[in-house]
Amino acid sequence: MLSSYPLVKWKNLLPITLGTAIYAFGLHYFVISNELMEGGITGIALLLNYSFHLPPSATTLVINIPLFYLGWKVLGKETMLNTVIGTVSLSFFLWIMEQLIHRGWIVPFHSEHDYFLAVAYAGVTLGVGLGLVFRYGGTTGGSDIIATIGQKWLGWSMGRVILVFDCLVIGSALFFIPKEKILYTFVVVFITTKVIDIIIEGAYAARAFTVITDHAEELVAKIAEHMDRGATIIPAVGAYSKAHKNVVYCVVYRQEMKRLKDLARSVDPRAFIIINEVHDVVGEGFKPE
The missing domain is CATH 3.30.70.120 (Alpha-Beta Plaits)
Incomplete structure (x- = not known):
């Protein structure tokens, strides 16, 4: 399967991998340490982490596996291969961050009251990571697969599907974390999307x-x-x-x-x-x- 992967696509693997590494760093260093949220499958993984202390590296991959199968059937081999590479890479770097934090080699940024710096740097870091992934044709799975399937089967726009899914995930976090952190999360999402636009187009x-x-x-x-x-x-x-x-x-x-x-x-x-x-x-x- 990988032997048929186009050479030009192989050249994109380094920036995609770098992007997932930056995203994993931002997620652990700024988001999880301050109990903020994210949208999509990553948001579900964070809820499981906050509620049951399950590692996001494992839950992100496990939740995506049935989506991989469904996406492979609906979207085709090449599209899903990019998604699998991005998702596995993200889970790997999330695991690396978990090990580094567990051993005390990295101390996450934690704020007791003023979350402004955590929110700002989380948005920039996540945006840079995802921007690199998207710019070079990769995805991190999850809502991207759901949105593409929704567009193909239901005729909905991808942006509409992602927005609805992210709002449902972030909204459900109201049962688990304070509402002020939900509001901070929307600021993170806003900054993230702006930085993604800059990385993809603004250069x-x-x-x-x-x-x-x-x-x-x-x-x-x-x-x-x-x-x-x-x-x-x-x-x-x-x-x-x-x-x-x-x-x-x-x-x-x-x-x-x-x-x-x-x-x-x-x-x-x-x-x-x-x-x-x-x-x-x-x-x-x-x-x-």
Whole structure:
């Protein structure tokens, strides 16, 4: 089975593994030590840990096993192989953290009253870990499998399924931990999702300029001369005036926004400028494929 795993996928295993290691560290060091919560299967594992002192490394894997079987039947081999690798890796690093903490080699961060630092660092750490896993095509199982099956069978969006499942898990924790920690947990989830977005998209976030001007050729020449950037000229027709105009389309890094805006204004003070946020730009001058 693994022998048929594409070579390009093997290259993704290192960042996926690193991501699960960071996630496992954040879970033990900041979340479990302060009795906070998480969503999905990890959240169920935390509830079992808080209630019966069962190790998350074992419960995470055991709960995912029937989902592996169901997902393999419904989603196919390659999709589930990524999930199995991510989930097993996560369980392994959770076990490593449990051993290091048990032996006193790592002392988790614990706060008695003010959980702000624990919440902030938990969100960042979990977000970085999951962001690496997702960016390189992996998953950590659990709600990801449930969401994908829900999308395939019921036509629900994955985001909707994950949101409902996470809310049910976190909401059920009200019977086991104080409500203030549930509220802190939602802050952790919010920070985590924002950091995931930054890891997946933000590293190469850029701005796309759409400039409607009567001086398109001159503007493109100025962009090439002063910014060493390429641009595209798109023919257009005004909907009201029916006049033929040219649209200049150019993508630049965020720090180059002001330079391009000033350049466009200097060429044509009457230019109509639209600026859009874009992510994960691939090509010359940006990230290579």
